[in-house]
Amino acid sequence: MPGRTWAGTTLDDRKAQRRGQLVAAGLELLGTEGSAGTSVRAVCRHAKLTERYFYESFTDREELVAAVYEHVGEQARQALVDAVRDAPSPLLRAENAVRAFVELIVDDPRKGRVLLLAPLTDPALTRRGLHLLPVFAALVGEQLTHGDETDRQMTAIGLVGALSNVFIAYLDGSLKVSRERLVAHCVKLVLGADDH
Numbered sequence: 239m240p241g242r243t244w245a246g247t248t249l250d251d252r253k254a255q256r257r258g259q260l261v262a263a264g265l266e267l268l269g270t271e272g273s274a275g276t277s278v279r280a281v282c283r284h285a286k287l288t289e290r291y292f293y294e295s296f297t298d299r300e301e302l303v304a305a306v307y308e309h310v311g312e313q314a315r316q317a318l319v320d321a322v323r324d325a326p327s328p329l330l331r332a333e334n335a336v337r338a339f340v341e342l343i344v345d346d347p348r349k350g351r352v353l354l355l356a357p358l359t360d361p362a363l364t365r366r367g368l369h370l371l372p373v374f375a376a377l378v379g380e381q382l383t384h385g386d387e388t389d390r391q392m393t394a395i396g397l398v399g400a401l402s403n404v405f406i407a408y409l410d411g412s413l414k415v416s417r418e419r420l421v422a423h424c425v426k427l428v429l430g431a432d433d434h
Contacts, residue, residue, distance in 0.1 A: 268348075321337070321338035382394060
């Protein structure tokens with residue numbers, strides 16, 4: 239009975255709220271504890287919900303992990319789209335896009351870990367990570383102006399790979415540079431990729 243209300247909310251609204259709590263708990267655990275700390279029981283405990291409610295929204299842990307990843311991936315995609323929408327020049331588009339992405343993954347490192355590190359270690363995300371890369375490559379490719387469509391596609395794929403590795407190194411601590419230097423270097427990569 240989806241139309242039935244309790245305490246002013248419908249059953250569907252309560253289900254959506256519980257699902258949101260589980261995704262938020264999954265983000266917290268996957269983004270801080272990693273794959274090993276993201277069990278169904280741990281997510282339920284963190285969300286303060288029973289396993290019954292977990293299985294109301296997800297068939298298994300892998301489906302939750304995928305939902306967390308898709309949630310963060312959509313936030314990243316939207317941040318990039320918004321960042322370049324009104325920028326009048328290639329320089330400003332590159333700066334805005336890099337800053338928006340850095341803000342997302344550095345200001346909330348959990349999101350960076352979910353988006354960039356978890357697909358390297360969690361089998362539930364390995365294929366999804368490969369699925370999301372073309373989305374980001376397409377966004378980058380739309381901003382490139384030099385070469386034919388195939389050149390732009392290859393450049394975008396290479397650029398996304400290069401940027402991903404720089405961000406991964408920054409997040410895992412193996413690249414120790416200031417945030418501003420990270421942004422400046424990534425902007426230089428973006429601008430240099432389209433200058434051939």
